[in-house]
Amino acid sequence: MDVDLDRVISKAISFGASYVDVRYQEYMYETILVENKFLKEYSKRSLRGIGIRVIVNGGVGFASTNNITYTNIEKAIKRAIEIAKVMSFQHKIKLAETKVIKDSVKSHYVILPEDIDHERKVNVVLEANKASFINPDIKSATTRLGIQMDKRVFKSSEGTEIEVSVILTGISHISVAKYGAILERVPHQNSYVAGWEFIEKNDWVAFTQDLSNLALKAVKAKTPPPGTYTAVVDSEIIGLLLHEAFGHATEGDLVSSGESILKGKIGKKVASEVVTIVDEGVVEGGYFVPYDDEGVPKRRTVIVDKGVLKSYLTSRKDAIELNMELTGNGRAQDYENIPIVRQTNYFMVAGDYKFDELIEGIKFGIYIKGKGATGGQVNPGMGTFTFSVGPSYLIRNGEIKEMVRGVVVSGYILETLKEVEAVGKDLVIRTSVFGGCGKENQMVRVGDGGPHVRIRKIIVGGR
Amino acid sequence: MVIINYGDIIRKLLTLGATEVEVYSTKTVTTSVSFTDKIEVIKTTENLGVGIRTVLGRKVGIFGTNDVTPKGIEKAIMNSYSIAKVSPEDPYWKSLAKGLNKTPVKNTYDTKIVKADPSLVVDKVNETLNPIKDLGAKVKPVRGLINLIVEEVSIANSYNEKVSRKGTSAVIYIEVKAEEAGKTATFSKFEATRMLSDMNFEKLGYDAASKAIEFLNATKIPTAKMDVIFDAEVFASILNVMISGPISADWVQKGKSPLAGKLGKEIANNQVTIIDDGTYEGMIGTKEFDDEGVPTTKTIIINEGVLNSFIYDTYTANKENRKSTGNAHRTVSSAPIPLPNNLIMKPGTYALDEMIKETKRGLYIIKTIGEWLSNPVSGNLNATVTHAYLVEGGEIKGTVKGVVVSADFYEIIKNNIDAISKEVKKYHNLMVPHIKFKSIQLAG
Numbered sequence: 001m002d003v004d005l006d007r008v009i010s011k012a013i014s015f016g017a018s019y020v021d022v023r024y025q026e027y028m029y030e031t032i033l034v035e036n037k038f039l040k041e042y043s044k045r046s047l048r049g050i051g052i053r054v055i056v057n058g059g060v061g062f063a064s065t066n067n068i069t070y071t072n073i074e075k076a077i078k079r080a081i082e083i084a085k086v087m088s089f090q091h092k093i094k095l096a097e098t099k100v101i102k103d104s105v106k107s108h109y110v111i112l113p114e115d116i117d118h119e120r121k122v123n124v125v126l127e128a129n130k131a132s133f134i135n136p137d138i139k140s141a142t143t144r145l146g147i148q149m150d151k152r153v154f155k156s157s158e159g160t161e162i163e164v165s166v167i168l169t170g171i172s173h174i175s176v177a178k179y180g181a182i183l184e185r186v187p188h189q190n191s192y193v194a195g196w197e198f199i200e201k202n203d204w205v206a207f208t209q210d211l212s213n214l215a216l217k218a219v220k221a222k223t224p225p226p227g228t229y230t231a232v233v234d235s236e237i238i239g240l241l242l243h244e245a246f247g248h249a250t251e252g253d254l255v256s257s258g259e260s261i262l263k264g265k266i267g268k269k270v271a272s273e274v275v276t277i278v279d280e281g282v283v284e285g286g287y288f289v290p291y292d293d294e295g296v297p298k299r300r301t302v303i304v305d306k307g308v309l310k311s312y313l314t315s316r317k318d319a320i321e322l323n324m325e326l327t328g329n330g331r332a333q334d335y336e337n338i339p340i341v342r343q344t345n346y347f348m349v350a351g352d353y354k355f356d357e358l359i360e361g362i363k364f365g366i367y368i369k370g371k372g373a374t375g376g377q378v379n380p381g382m383g384t385f386t387f388s389v390g391p392s393y394l395i396r397n398g399e400i401k402e403m404v405r406g407v408v409v410s411g412y413i414l415e416t417l418k419e420v421e422a423v424g425k426d427l428v429i430r431t432s433v434f435g436g437c438g439k440e441n442q443m444v445r446v447g448d449g450g451p452h453v454r455i456r457k458i459i460v461g462g463r
Numbered sequence: 464m465v466i467i468n469y470g471d472i473i474r475k476l477l478t479l480g481a482t483e484v485e486v487y488s489t490k491t492v493t494t495s496v497s498f499t500d501k502i503e504v505i506k507t508t509e510n511l512g513v514g515i516r517t518v519l520g521r522k523v524g525i526f527g528t529n530d531v532t533p534k535g536i537e538k539a540i541m542n543s544y545s546i547a548k549v550s551p552e553d554p555y556w557k558s559l560a561k562g563l564n565k566t567p568v569k570n571t572y573d574t575k576i577v578k579a580d581p582s583l584v585v586d587k588v589n590e591t592l593n594p595i596k597d598l599g600a601k602v603k604p605v606r607g608l609i610n611l612i613v614e615e616v617s618i619a620n621s622y623n624e625k626v627s628r629k630g631t632s633a634v635i636y637i638e639v640k641a642e643e644a645g646k647t648a649t650f651s652k653f654e655a656t657r658m659l660s661d662m663n664f665e666k667l668g669y670d671a672a673s674k675a676i677e678f679l680n681a682t683k684i685p686t687a688k689m690d691v692i693f694d695a696e697v698f699a700s701i702l703n704v705m706i707s708g709p710i711s712a713d714w715v716q717k718g719k720s721p722l723a724g725k726l727g728k729e730i731a732n733n734q735v736t737i738i739d740d741g742t743y744e745g746m747i748g749t750k751e752f753d754d755e756g757v758p759t760t761k762t763i764i765i766n767e768g769v770l771n772s773f774i775y776d777t778y779t780a781n782k783e784n785r786k787s788t789g790n791a792h793r794t795v796s797s798a799p800i801p802l803p804n805n806l807i808m809k810p811g812t813y814a815l816d817e818m819i820k821e822t823k824r825g826l827y828i829i830k831t832i833g834e835w836l837s838n839p840v841s842g843n844l845n846a847t848v849t850h851a852y853l854v855e856g857g858e859i860k861g862t863v864k865g866v867v868v869s870a871d872f873y874e875i876i877k878n879n880i881d882a883i884s885k886e887v888k889k890y891h892n893l894m895v896p897h898i899k900f901k902s903i904q905l906a907g
Binding site (some may be wrong): 026038039042043044045046047048060061062063064065066067068076079080083085086087090091117118119122196215221257336338440 | 468482497501502503504505506507508509510511524525526527528529531532535538539542545546548550551580581582585711796797846
């Protein structure tokens with residue numbers, strides 16, 4: 001890095017700021033897309049810039065630039081100061097106290113993706129795509145490689161100085177199968193905070209062929225009879241449910257604005273007593289968030305403890321407004337955006353049940369799976385959710401039976417969490433280099449998951 | 464100002480063995496304010512981006528970056544070159560755009576936006592909020608955003624000297640919630656203009672709040688077939704989803720467009736004339752040249768119901784041995800594709816009032832959601848109506864929400880058009896009249 005951030009901070013102080021933080025970022029995203037056995041797109045995007053947040057008389061100002069010369073940075077500082085002065089008459093804020101930290105952290109990797117030549121990268125994706133055409137009924141297949149390198153430097157006038165670098169890699173694939181006039185598509189992805197070694201050590205041919213097999217079976221499967229089911233859901237679905245339908249409602253800014261259904265529920269029972277939910281910055285399988293974008297350590301935050309709501313997620317501003325502990329959840333998409341309250345890795349803590357014990361005793365139910373899920377919609381104000389899940393299985397007399405497709409589940413999250421009867425041992429958390437979580441036009445990487453879970457009642461609609 | 468030396472980049476790549484090179488750059492300065500009933504955040508961002516397209520015979524590589532330091536540019540040059548090397552041959556590749564130039568356009572650059580400071584955006588927020596406050600405690604702005612944007616685009620390639628253009632825009636989104644006696648309703652307004660003076664902040668705030676109040680008592684209606692008047696803003700959004708892709712030569716050539724093979728054929732009622740015009744005064748999509756440096760033009764898409772032309776960028780035009788229509792759109796890290804500049808539909812002869820008066824039983828729809836879930840490939844139009852007026856005996860009898868409109872878009876624009884209004888509204892990069900269709904399926 002060739003910018004002296006201390007110089008930027010002292011400049012802002014000399015212009016009248018009582019607090020300054022500077023975020024410098026270098027980012028690179030590389031994607032290779034292969035469609036039906038041909039390289040369709042190879043593109044790279046890189047980003048480098050600086051964001052400056054200042055407080056003057058309680059007003060916050062923010063400005064950013066990627067034109068990194070001192071004259072230009074000085075202009076950005078002046079813009080931020082000018083904004084802060086105007087804001088001090090509009091809306092004053094305070095930042096919660098936090099410890100001064102000096103640290104530099106890198107996520108674990110063995111091989112830098114930059115050191116691998118372009119041709120080798122293309123070949124991995126081409127091979128995996130070609131191999132997925134296992135049968136003439138596979139009509140189309142798309143495979144994508146994603147590599148993200150993100151370096152963030154945070155420095156504040158309070159003395160905190162943190163550098164975090166993360167490498168995230170992964171491959172996604174969609175197989176489309178045809179049976180008669182019916183088309184069924186099964187998408188899935190596998191990402192990990194790691195270098196190129198993650199791509200090398202995984203069998204991507206097996207990965208895409210598995211999805212083709214699933215698509216071939218799913219296209220012939222029936223939709224389940226609509227109704228209320230006892231369900232066993234896998235880690236991907238419980239993760240999706242918690243993140244979307246519950247996690248957002250625990251975000252401090254939505255609590256203080258009154259949008260969240262969980263406002264005023266601290267200390268109250270919001271789930272059955274077997275449910276414990278955690279947001280944690282660094283965890284196996286998840287994204288890597290040792291610190292947030294306000295220089296606050298992101299440790300383990302217990303949100304729900306044995307069914308009781310214990311905490312919301314906070315940024316430095318919202319911790320003051322809610323009079324709660326700082327949890328290290330002030331995150332920004334990039335240097336161009338101001339940190340807002342976001343989840344990191346949000347998941348349900350493992351229980352004692354083996355998978356067989358979860359299935360046991362279910363006379364007629366459904367095993368809901370995430371692989372092949374296509375999305376959903378949530379209203380955090382109402383607490384309702386609808387998800388279109390992957391090919392799933394009916395459970396009859398304690399045994400997993402025929403596959404069903406086109407499954408849509410819906411419900412009220414608070415009711416659904418109270419119906420959780422048993423929690424499995426097998427915790428899995430996943431992240432993605434292809435997606436993330438969007439809020440107020442900012443996208444950040446997150447992780448989510450949980451163990452297999454048995455839910456007494458969930459609404460299943462067939463398409 | 465960072466100086467990007469276009470000539471140096473091009474020369475360097477030609478020396479490395481490139482047969483053609485193009486440099487595309489953007490500079491965007493945005494002043495942005497988010498607000499509820501008070502201002503939440505004001506920020507300014509400045510963003511420079513450079514995209515390099517390198518051609519090796521028929522292999523094309525693209526690299527986009529916003530690192531515009533000499534080191535960053537050097538990296539971009541090498542990356543675009545090595546991506547081109549591993550890319551497959553494109554049998555249809557002919558050449559980059561030739562003859563970069565400008566079409567004169569009016570009212571696309573507002574110095575008031577260029578000079579915008581934080582106190583100006585505070586004023587604009589207050590202009591928006593004041594009429595809402597005047598309506599009392601039952602209305603509350605729940606989300607608001609104003610962006611003032613200045614954008615510069617420059618393009619040079621191995622055939623042409625650099626061309627540059629500057630433009631401004633003002634964008635607002637405001638959503639207001641009304642609450643009374645346990646009932647709630649919301650209404651939102653969105654608008655984008657080139658000139659600050661074209662944006663009436665006060666009216667937008669007032670409209671959002673008063674409509675939210677008006678819809679507190681909105682009811683659901685049962686499934687029925689009815690006459691439907693789409694407000695111009697709603698129809699603009701439908702038109703954008705349903706035809707922007709299908710009229711693009713990219714979709715047509717890939718076999719994705721339902722309009723492929725229909726040139727010269729009647730695809731709509733003869734009252735329907737739609738043009739794409741990148742030169743129209745003061746519209747959001749108006750500019751001197753497209754994202755390849757080709758001057759923008761006016762293209763008649765549908766002429767009195769007959770499909771007349773598709774829209775092209777250089778690549779799709781080269782494939783058919785014709786000229787680009789100046790419709791290339793891109794980001795710094797992606798290849799251009801043809802998309803509409805401004806879609807303009809010719810007005811009709813009716814007044815909106817007359818269209819309502821002549822409706823025995825129907826809906827006048829002023830807002831929908833989820834029209835983006837419609838399928839432009841099959842022509843299957845789907846939208847959930849969140850705000851509509853019920854019309855009975857030529858008069859507005861109440862407010863309606865939560866009905867789903869389903870129709871075959873090509874069927875209704877051919878056979879169901881009853882009237883087109885003489886009034887038109889601008890909505891983003893579209894300008895369209897209100898339109899009435901006979902007998903549309905509604906699911907309650």
